[in-house]
Amino acid sequence: MPKPRANLRLSPKLNDALCAAAERPGVTKTAILEAALQQFLFPEEDRGLEARLIGRMDAFDARQGKIERDVTLTMETLAHYVFYWLTRTDPIPEGDRDAAHALGQRRFDFFIEQVARKVSGQGSLADRIPLEHDDLD
Secondary structure (H helix, E strand, O other), X not given: OOOOOOOOOOOHHHHXXXXXXXXXXXXXXXXXXXXXXXHHHOHHHHOHHHHHHHHHHHHHHHHHHHHHHHHHHHHHHHHHHHHHHHHHOOOOOHHHHHHHXXXXXXXXXXXXXXXXXXXXOOOOHHHHOOHHHOOOO
């Protein structure tokens, strides 16, 4: 059964744009107009892409929220540690500073090894913190 014919009156600008778009290989004026009318008359049927994008954006938002939570937790932990360390540590006498620096370097190297091991997947501290305590905002 043939499709019904429809006659349209278009503005010259719109007609020129339609003709230019239909010059591409595999594209017809009928296909362009049918797609435009389909989307205009039945917009709820063309929600597949929108639904997928919303799903991806929701997942991205959840990951972003976890990152923000972890950064806030890290900043607060570091701030409390630095405050505690500055209030409890006495200055090192001038003669002992070289030995203290060498000891500090060895301890720092050990600390970096520990962090690298934890980050590589051997039980992250962030994974042990319950998600119920997300009231850090």
